[in-house]
Amino acid sequence: MTYGIWNSAEKRFVFGIAAETPRKAERAFRKTCLNWRKWRYEIKPIPEEFKNPRNPHYAHLIRKGHNTMNANEIIIPARLSYANIWEARQSLEGDKMQYSCSLLIPKSDIKTVQAIKTLMAKIEKEATTTKWGGKKPATYTHPLLRDGDAERPDDETYAGCYFMNAKAGADHPPKIIDTFCNPVMDRDEVYSGCYANVKVSIYAYNHAKGGKGLGAGLVAIQKTKDGARLGGDTGTDGFEVLSPEDEDMLS
Incomplete structure (x- = not known):
């Protein structure tokens, strides 16, 4: 049996993580995702019939102390x-x-x-x-x-x-x-x-x-x-949704 990361919001497995234990799956997830704490996720067994491709970097991610980022x-x-x-x-x-x-x-x-x-x-x-x-x-x-x-x-x-x-x-x-x-x-x-x-x-x-x-x-x-946009508006800022009455006055 293998375990993966289940996105509770989107109802699907994500990141292609397939680990032998729940602990290894979570460890790989924390290494892979920058903001893992913000996720709504569960560690769940991957059904046998479900094809969840393994993360090609998984073997490196679970090495203790291994940093997947380049040194620079x-x-x-x-x-x-x-x-x-x-x-x-x-x-x-x-x-x-x-x-x-x-x-x-x-x-x-x-x-x-x-x-x-x-x-x-x-x-x-x-x-x-x-x-x-x-x-x-x-x-x-x-x-x-x-x-x-x-x-x-x-x-x-x-x-x-x-x-x-x-x-x-x-x-x-x-x-x-x-x-x-x-x-x-x-x-x-x-x-x-x-x-x-x-x-x-x-x-x-x-x-x-x-x-x-x-x-x-x-x-x-x-x-x-989000933050205040720099360099001007988006081109549609300032407009309001017109009611049918407004449209009749402009026609």
Whole structure:
């Protein structure tokens, strides 16, 4: 007998987890889903006739202490700004087509800020010997973690925040999921101004024109809650539903 994760709200098995014991099934679920506590779920035996494909990463997920994320990846709770996440675009004529997003990180979130700085320091140390010829730059032309108060003093959206720009190539669109870790199909659900857990991959570069520095690859976005939209309304804001009497007056 094998056990899986039953979504009590949707009445179906999810994640393709098939474990030998209920405990192993729950452990795999917690490793797989970022916000497992928010789920309405049960650990249930999988019927013999039911085909629930095993999670291809399950064997790795149940190893004690094994982290399925890459060493240079981090998940950042942030507010999205300039969220060009649904279609690849050019920033400037001649630039590569890419996805991009600016992540607003409250300075009050000391734990997250420190985790980002720790990872950046680790990657800087590695890059100093592998990419930068043994010498770390005193300053960066394009810093990765930037101060919103200093760089955007007239923009209240950036007040009290650090911000980080993350990008992904046109052939590697970011995965966009909801709180249940299901893909988001409605593009209006994830937008500039909403809040999300964003997985980025931090890397070092050494470009002939761009110089040395750190960049952030945009890997995945998990929306956590709504927020005031940034950059204008949706185009239909402000309208009201017309009654039959109103329609007669306009005809």
